[in-house]
Amino acid sequence: MGTRFNAVFPFCNDELGERIFTLIKNELNRIENKYSYFDRNSFLFRINKSAYLNEFWLDEETYDLLIYCRDYNSLTKGKFDITLRPIIESLNEEQGGYNQFGNKLGFKNIIINTAKKSIRFENELVRIDFGAIGKGYALQRINKYLDEFEIKEAFISFGGSSLLTKGKHPNGNCWKVSIPDLNNQSEPSHVFNINDASLSISSNYYYGDSGKLKYKNSLIDPDSYKPLKEKKLSAVYSDSPLEAELLSTGIILLDKDEIEKIIKSKPGMKFLTVNDKNGVVEKEFYE
């Protein structure tokens, strides 16, 4: 998944720790091999290559994942969308760019047959990309291993932006996680106290290891098909790492009213949004 994975098990002996870590590594490799957007041998690559021409039957795991994405696409009024990858790829092309896609992308262009658990793409431009949920899904799978091995305390970080915690920090009553302020790296924007829960962060800006703020054009507004330019960050606290991942991508593009509707339907969850409009920072916290 092109990122860094770290797991800390404070009270785990070496033997058990290595065993769990091996299982996790194998599972991550399995998910990567199956759902890589770029690997020509992956299951997802085959879907993307074939689903326009032919009805494509999904396995149970992929079908469930796709339904989950559909539900959250609906919940976020289309803002969370797994079909926008071709726009990002087109941004580097000299000709065409996002204008070539017209109205042909968007989840509505995936036709799902729930009876047969199969899909078909409405047009030749549609592609599925699980990149926005891969880490959350992997953390959800890892969580099951931790429960099976009765790991009570753990801190797992996927790329520094998708977190899964079990129990609490050995020296405290929770895991304290600080979210960076996009205008001042030395000051956190917010600190989440996490117990047995997950946190996912999305942003179109990030601090590189050099300490400089950098822009990434990977957040696409499904309404305009254009990459988001305004400095934005969202963070979602949830019991489910997959749900946190989906919603952090979704709510970053939603307005306050829509976010409030979602939080009301999700007891126990917490949202943070930070919008920087020409240097004026608006920070909202929802719970």
Add this chain to the structure above:
Amino acid sequence: MNDLFIVNRREFIKKVSLIGGSAAALASMPWLKVLAESDTKSPSDKVRLALIGMGDRGKLLTQHIESFSSIINAELVAICDDYEPNLKAGIELTKGKAKTFTDYRKLLEEKNIDAIIIATPLHEHAHMTIESFNSGRHVFCEKAMARTMDDTKLMYDAHRSSGKILQVGHQRMFNPVYLDAVKKIHAGDIGQVTQIRAYWHRNNDWRRPVPSPELERKINWRHYEEYSAGLLTELASHQIQVANWIMKEPPVSVMGTGSINFWKDGREVYDNIAMIFSYPDGTQFIYDSVTSNKHYGCEEQIMGNKGSMELETNKIFSENPPQAPAILQLINDIEKDVFDTIPIGGASWVPETAVQYKGNFISENYKMDEVKLQLEAFVKYIRKGKAPEILSIEGYNSSIWTMLAEQAIKSGEKLTLPDKYKV
């Protein structure tokens, strides 16, 4: 006496033993060896202490002694103060067990006293110390040693001629963090030390309540030149000692400046000072102290070509820090029993994690009261009848250079130490 102190004392003594295991470390810190030696409970080995000066510092020392006197096999048998409220407080702290005096000369006439602890205003240190030596007693004297360079030298000479112990209250020499730090600095962990910076900043008038106007100079003695050099003797002397300890020798020159630019309340001593001490190898020690801003607090920053240390906050920083993702910081925190926030990156697709470099701890992060440890060491030295001379020399060099710094500030000149004051 609490369990935490007992546990930490054992840990510290174990640590001392480890330091003692290194010949180089032991040679540079010989005053620690005595702490690793076994305790004695024999009544005949009990050390009888007397304390002169029951002000804030004297009360603190009394509390410490009372709290662990049975462990170190010592007893505070007499106390003295010529200010009634202080003496009364001393009586309460010692539960009336210690004999009381208002004249230290009468106290020195007592027979059953092995050593004197002096915690009086600065200008009284010299004659009290010298008379204590003359009466055959060892002396623990709070820093700085004396109000003048001549008095400081007289104290040191009296210590040498009497053969009695002179320990000066530089407690950082017994602080586990400082001990580890200096050991590491001398081992080359931060490379060649090329500059030392230190400061002690407060934001208050440093004034004690005075019940009656005629007591102003007695109670607020730190504000008057006759009794004190203010920030120099009461604060800077500690950090000058640390710089000398790190550099393994005293400076060769000092220049400085100072003024009263904020607290224009009748005080005679500076409310802000700035100085530069130069060492023989060309290293500069830059020092400042103010009383109108506390933002930067108190710190000693030791800068080498491979790293830096901040001793008050127990931190070491490499000049080329390894990439420290949040997860490594978390592991470090868990191992050091620290509960801190875990900074995370931001964007979910970014393969690198931005983390501020906060440095690492110099030493294990447990609390150990260095004042108690230096008192324990003093008691053990008394039992032996001698203490490592380096303890007296560290105190002397710190005090004599503090006094010389005052002259440099007043004259506006860069001064070197006259030969007659060198030991």
